[in-house]
Amino acid sequence: MTLADYANFSNYAVASATVVLALAFLAHVAELVFVRREAVQPVGQPVGQPVPVGAGEGSALGQDEESEPRSAVLTRIATALVVVSSLVLVAGVVTRALAAERVPWGNMYEFGVTGTAIALVVYLALAARIEVTWLGSIVTGFGLVVLGLASTTYVPAGPLVPALHSYWLVIHVAAVMIAGALFLIGTASSILYIVKERAEKRGSAGAILDRFPTIAAMDRLAYRVIAVGFVMWTFGALISGPIWAQYAWGRYWGWDPKEVWAFITWVVYAGYLHARATAGWRGRRAAIIALIGFATFLFSYYGVNIFVPGLHSYAK
Amino acid sequence: MSQKVSDSKRDVVPALNRREFARWIWRQLTSMRTALVLLLLLAVAALPGSLVPQTGVDARAVEAFKSRHPDLSPVLEVLGVFNVFGSPWFSAIYLLLMVSLIGCIVPRSMVYLRAVRARPPKAPRRFERMPASGRFETDASVEDVLAAGRRAIGRGRIDVVTEPDGQSGEVRAERGHLRELGNLVFHISVVVVLVGVAAGALLGYRGAVIVTEGDRFSNVLTQYDDFSSGASFDANDLPPFSLELDDLTAEFQLEGPQRGAPRLFEAEGTYREGLDGPEQDYAIRVNHPLSVGSTDVFLVGQGYSPVITVTDPEGNVVFDEAVPFLPSDGTYTSSGVVKIPDAPEQLGLTGFFLPTAVSPGEGQASISAFPGAANPYLAMQAFTGDLGLDDGTAQSVFVLDTSDMTQVMNDAGDPFRIELQPGQETTLPDGTVVAFSELRQFARFQVSSSPLAVLPLGGVIAGLVGISLSLFIRPRRTWVRARREDSRTVVEVAALDRVPRDELPDDLDELLERLRDALDDRQTP
Numbered sequence: 122m123t124l125a126d127y128a129n130f131s132n133y134a135v136a137s138a139t140v141v142l143a144l145a146f147l148a149h150v151a152e153l154v155f156v157r158r159e160a161v162q163p164v165g166q167p168v169g170q171p172v173p174v175g176a177g178e179g180s181a182l183g184q185d186e187e188s189e190p191r192s193a194v195l196t197r198i199a200t201a202l203v204v205v206s207s208l209v210l211v212a213g214v215v216t217r218a219l220a221a222e223r224v225p226w227g228n229m230y231e232f233g234v235t236g237t238a239i240a241l242v243v244y245l246a247l248a249a250r251i252e253v254t255w256l257g258s259i260v261t262g263f264g265l266v267v268l269g270l271a272s273t274t275y276v277p278a279g280p281l282v283p284a285l286h287s288y289w290l291v292i293h294v295a296a297v298m299i300a301g302a303l304f305l306i307g308t309a310s311s312i313l314y315i316v317k318e319r320a321e322k323r324g325s326a327g328a329i330l331d332r333f334p335t336i337a338a339m340d341r342l343a344y345r346v347i348a349v350g351f352v353m354w355t356f357g358a359l360i361s362g363p364i365w366a367q368y369a370w371g372r373y374w375g376w377d378p379k380e381v382w383a384f385i386t387w388v389v390y391a392g393y394l395h396a397r398a399t400a401g402w403r404g405r406r407a408a409i410i411a412l413i414g415f416a417t418f419l420f421s422y423y424g425v426n427i428f429v430p431g432l433h434s435y436a437k
Numbered sequence: 438m439s440q441k442v443s444d445s446k447r448d449v450v451p452a453l454n455r456r457e458f459a460r461w462i463w464r465q466l467t468s469m470r471t472a473l474v475l476l477l478l479l480a481v482a483a484l485p486g487s488l489v490p491q492t493g494v495d496a497r498a499v500e501a502f503k504s505r506h507p508d509l510s511p512v513l514e515v516l517g518v519f520n521v522f523g524s525p526w527f528s529a530i531y532l533l534l535m536v537s538l539i540g541c542i543v544p545r546s547m548v549y550l551r552a553v554r555a556r557p558p559k560a561p562r563r564f565e566r567m568p569a570s571g572r573f574e575t576d577a578s579v580e581d582v583l584a585a586g587r588r589a590i591g592r593g594r595i596d597v598v599t600e601p602d603g604q605s606g607e608v609r610a611e612r613g614h615l616r617e618l619g620n621l622v623f624h625i626s627v628v629v630v631l632v633g634v635a636a637g638a639l640l641g642y643r644g645a646v647i648v649t650e651g652d653r654f655s656n657v658l659t660q661y662d663d664f665s666s667g668a669s670f671d672a673n674d675l676p677p678f679s680l681e682l683d684d685l686t687a688e689f690q691l692e693g694p695q696r697g698a699p700r701l702f703e704a705e706g707t708y709r710e711g712l713d714g715p716e717q718d719y720a721i722r723v724n725h726p727l728s729v730g731s732t733d734v735f736l737v738g739q740g741y742s743p744v745i746t747v748t749d750p751e752g753n754v755v756f757d758e759a760v761p762f763l764p765s766d767g768t769y770t771s772s773g774v775v776k777i778p779d780a781p782e783q784l785g786l787t788g789f790f791l792p793t794a795v796s797p798g799e800g801q802a803s804i805s806a807f808p809g810a811a812n813p814y815l816a817m818q819a820f821t822g823d824l825g826l827d828d829g830t831a832q833s834v835f836v837l838d839t840s841d842m843t844q845v846m847n848d849a850g851d852p853f854r855i856e857l858q859p860g861q862e863t864t865l866p867d868g869t870v871v872a873f874s875e876l877r878q879f880a881r882f883q884v885s886s887s888p889l890a891v892l893p894l895g896g897v898i899a900g901l902v903g904i905s906l907s908l909f910i911r912p913r914r915t916w917v918r919a920r921r922e923d924s925r926t927v928v929e930v931a932a933l934d935r936v937p938r939d940e941l942p943d944d945l946d947e948l949l950e951r952l953r954d955a956l957d958d959r960q961t962p
Contacts, residue, residue, distance in 0.1 A: 283701055381486050
């Protein structure tokens with residue numbers, strides 16, 4: 122294949138992955154709709170217990186395969202669709218790299234596409250080990266939005282500006298993308314934590330919320346992924362970033378707008394980790410800090426690139 | 438930060454004496470809650486630093502901002518918003534945070550040192566109250582059970598205690614001290630990084646200089662266009678070296694959607710370390726600085742320097758220099774100023790340079806279509822009078838002060854326009870000849886020294902290791918108790934995680950199984 126063929130293939134793959142991801146999102150939404158219906162007319166599985174992926178195989182307790190609730194079937198369909206979508210998206214990212222003859226994260230379009238691919242892979246890697254498909258609707262929905270926004274910043278595959286000719290580009294941006302993926306999962310968990318905690322307090326938790334894990338489990342998952350994400354962020358934004366800045370700009374830290382926001386994100390997530398160990402801040406307040414942290418992360422990507430001029434503006 | 442949650446009842450007791458008050462303040466300051474609030478405050482305080490241009494980052498952007506917002510700017514100026522990271526309120530927050538940090542590290546280090554030396558704690562009386570516990574009976578002796586228990590637990594700090602009568606005993610095990618060590622290392626490293634950055638800023642310097650092809654730069658203060666240094670840096674200590682720029686290469690994308698995007702910038706020439714060191718070749722590219730001793734030279738920009746020759750009406754050459762024109766956009770539309778104090782009447786030229794000029798239409802001003810020099814074009818206007826150089830006040834070489842000058846007009850009474858391509862010349866109404874004799878390129882170098890950079894670098898790496906330990910090490914206490922009852926030995930096992938984890942019951946079941954297996958093996962030869 123020629124470079125142009127690779128570039129074309131990449132574009133088709135990204136578009137197809139977006140469509141499949143949209144279907145996965147719809148399947149997750151439909152799943153929630155069915156949970157509510159099944160709560161009115163209970164079928165098979167007792168309501169109020171989380172249904173793990175692949176629950177049909179062993180836990181049917183002597184019942185027919187047909188009696189598996191629709192919602193559980195939909196969860197499996199949705200997860201299968203996410204698997205397909207991420208495979209196609211990864212193919213799109215790889216061919217983009219082949220077309221541009223470099224790492225596929227040199228501009229905003231590529232960062233969005235590759236970042237989404239990494240987020241989906243991290244989500245699936247977690248799903249293979251622990252039950253996280255209850256986050257599926259948020260993760261797929263967010264992935265769709267990022268892919269959609271990435272398409273508005275599309276640029277054809279091409280070489281990089283001299284400022285990006287550095288292997289630190291590989292390390293710095295990759296670490297930041299992985300951190301972002303982990304922050305996304307922590308954010309999804311924190312959102313559902315806030316929703317469920319509020320509903321429980323009011324005594325209005327319905328069938329959908331009952332299906333989710335306990336709020337303690339949500340809080341724990343959020344903490345773990347954010348803790349790993351925080352370490353990645355420290356490395357990506359506050360270690361490899363300054364080292365590269367020293368080579369490229371002759372100073373390791375200069376309060377460039379991107380640096381300011383990287384710092385703000387770090388400080389807010391540091392606040393989150395401390396809040397979880399502080400009386401009066403545990404739980405809902407910590408979860409809100411986690412959401413603020415993710416908002417600052419998003420702003421340092423979209424906001425700083427688009428609205429604030431600075432040394433990182435080649436990332437457009 | 439301190440894990441101590443201050444006892445609020447004692448804190449609000451009225452009528453504290455001075456010493457108690459000081460302790461109260463100290464306890465408040467070093468409490469986790471205060472640290473948390475300070476952290477969040479620091480994030481908020483950093484916000485304006487990214488939204489309003491900063492003097493230390495881009496002084497020109499600050500000037501532009503001030504002229505756009507004449508009403509708002511004086512207020513922002515007073516509040517220090519143009520210099521957020523040097524402002525008193527920002528410093529106040531991070532100094533308080535530092536104090537809070539140190540006030541937390543010191544006592545916790547003491548606690549840690551004691552904990553490290555301490556032996557694992559005694560087994561609790563009632564195992565069933567522990568988060569995970571189990572029991573079984575065996576024929577093995579107490580001694581064998583405890584030995585097997587020790588082996589089954591494996592890692593960590595382990596004590597085996599047997600009662601004198603040999604009828605009962607326990608294994609006490611604790612592991613995960615590295616968690617707190619990591620935590621302390623992380624917080625200490627934050628202090629090291631901050632101190633290192635501050636010390637580096639005091640001792641370091643940074644300057645920018647424009648060097649045109651064929652010119653030489655020596656590392657002395659007067660040669661810099663821009664220079665800033667830390668309070669403890671003496672400009673006489675600038676390490677001596679010099680460099681000559683022979684050739685600047687700038688390559689741009691020639692076609693496709695990214696036409697005009699930069700592809701390669703490289704500055705080549707020779708440099709000399711010290712006053713009389715050997716001449717050596719260099720090639721500086723973006724991301725590949727030249728290191729001379731403790732100083733690094735970076736290529737941070739480039740542009741065009743038209744060589745302008747001015748001949749007075751008598752035929753004397755009064756000016757013959759390459760004049761850097763500063764680019765202002767991606768197609769290198771550049772502006773510049775020529776000051777000719779030696780002309781019969783002082784002469785100033787101001788205008789712009791286009792590397793690839795194209796005319797968008799009849800009667801419209803030319804624009805630059807490409808950053809490479811495919812069709813160089815220089816357009817200037819001329820002023821005569823007083824350049825303002827003689828009164829001794831410093832002025833920028835890139836700004837022409839026309840307040841004491843009059844514009845040169847043509848016969849029709851319109852401003853006289855100088856429009857030149859390389860090799861062309863034009864004659865002003867008074868007979869002065871302005872020639873664009875040659876086009877050269879310039880490199881903008883940043884020369885900087887970041888002493889003690891190894892301190893923050895080492896700090897962040899130690900911090901990364903520390904925080905990884907503190908987040909992922911799982912401290913756990915495990916006990917195995919054996920008691921002889923009739924002809925059997927009752928074995929009880931319990932475990933407690935300092936940081937609760939889900940897999941504790943599974944781990945305990947596994948431990949029980951290992952223990953049973955070990956004892957069974959012993960019994961069946």
